[in-house]
Amino acid sequence: MTEQALPFWRRWLHAFINWFDTGPLTAPADGTLLPEIADRVEWARILPFIAVHATCLGVIWVGWSPIAVTVAVIAYLVRMFAITGFYHRYFSHRSFKTSRAGQFIFGLLGASAVQRGPLWWAAHHRHHHAHSDKPEDAHSPVQHGFLRSHMGWFLTARGFRPDLRRVRDLMQFPELRWLDRFDILIPVALAVGMFGLGVLLERVAPDLGTSGGQMLVWGFFISTVACYHGTYTINSLSHVFGRQRYRTDDASRNNWLLALITLGEGWHNNHHHFPSSTRQGFYWWEVDITYYLLKVMAWLGIIWDLKPVPVAIRDHSPRRIA
Numbered sequence: 001m002t003e004q005a006l007p008f009w010r011r012w013l014h015a016f017i018n019w020f021d022t023g024p025l026t027a028p029a030d031g032t033l034l035p036e037i038a039d040r041v042e043w044a045r046i047l048p049f050i051a052v053h054a055t056c057l058g059v060i061w062v063g064w065s066p067i068a069v070t071v072a073v074i075a076y077l078v079r080m081f082a083i084t085g086f087y088h089r090y091f092s093h094r095s096f097k098t099s100r101a102g103q104f105i106f107g108l109l110g111a112s113a114v115q116r117g118p119l120w121w122a123a124h125h126r127h128h129h130a131h132s133d134k135p136e137d138a139h140s141p142v143q144h145g146f147l148r149s150h151m152g153w154f155l156t157a158r159g160f161r162p163d164l165r166r167v168r169d170l171m172q173f174p175e176l177r178w179l180d181r182f183d184i185l186i187p188v189a190l191a192v193g194m195f196g197l198g199v200l201l202e203r204v205a206p207d208l209g210t211s212g213g214q215m216l217v218w219g220f221f222i223s224t225v226a227c228y229h230g231t232y233t234i235n236s237l238s239h240v241f242g243r244q245r246y247r248t249d250d251a252s253r254n255n256w257l258l259a260l261i262t263l264g265e266g267w268h269n270n271h272h273h274f275p276s277s278t279r280q281g282f283y284w285w286e287v288d289i290t291y292y293l294l295k296v297m298a299w300l301g302i303i304w305d306l307k308p309v310p311v312a313i314r315d316h317s318p319r320r321i322a
């Protein structure tokens with residue numbers, strides 16, 4: 001009997017059971033995933049992800065203070081920059097160069113945003129560029145709808161297993177493979193550090209009105225969740241809302257609001273047109289805070305060889321619409 005021929009209640013029952021099924025993966029010998037399990041949500045493995053969200057409710061008990069909110073905003077900005085400047089523009093697209101030590105520090109900073117390791121992130125992202133808005137694209141809102149493009153895609157068996165053949169250039173560094181394997185250590189250290197900061201401030205500056213628990217909830221959990229969903233808008237909303245300057249054979253858009261939230265990633269149609277450019281806001285009025293910070297790092301000699309967007313590609317491309 002096929003799925004369609006089943007009575008509706010049994011189809012719902014099947015869907016419900018599949019949703020919770022976290023049985024062992026039966027991968028074929030070549031390492032690829034069976035299609036029928038690849039897109040199933042891995043509930044047992046995503047409990048920490050759910051817990052990070054739920055812990056934000058701790059604010060009911062710990063309250064707030066100006067210092068805790070300030071630290072949360074700083075933690076958001078630093079980690080959003082680490083995602084856009086390092087995980088995206090450095091590891092995924094190699095749009096500038098740095099030293100080997102610099103590369104590892106960029107990886108550590110990126111991992112503090114709790115979005116897995118640099119190999120995981122870059123492998124999935126390169127896959128996105130290779131198949132943008134085609135059926136194979138794991139997070140295309142055009143193909144799979146808002147929820148899956150926003151966060152459903154990385155909660156599945158396929159999401160947990162990036163195709164590491166796409167990041168052979170990064171795999172040659174054992175320190176990056178180590179970081180990717182033990183990526184969770186970095187956020188745990190950050191959470192402990194935030195708690196310690198709160199305990200310290202409570203002791204030395206009680207007038208600030210903060211505590212270990214409060215700093216943990218604001219500085220780690222709330223700012224992590226905000227950074228999560230800010231990042232996810234580029235996969236979901238910026239392939240739906242905004243303007244297209246270039247015909248890129250996908251649904252990518254330029255969106256100033258998303259560019260502000262994500263420190264420059266909202267110029268996503270520009271980015272799909274010329275992904276190897278360090279800069280994503282192609283004109284002075286396209287605010288790209290990540291690019292400005294990377295320019296400062298270049299002046300300081302921390303990074304170099306930032307790739308520009310050639311004027312011919314920016315202004316005279318046959319794919320230009322407006």
Ligand SMILES: [Zn+2]
Nearest residue numbers: 128132252268
């Ligand atoms: Zn995209």
Ligand SMILES: [Zn+2]
Nearest residue numbers: 092125271275
């Ligand atoms: Zn990209």
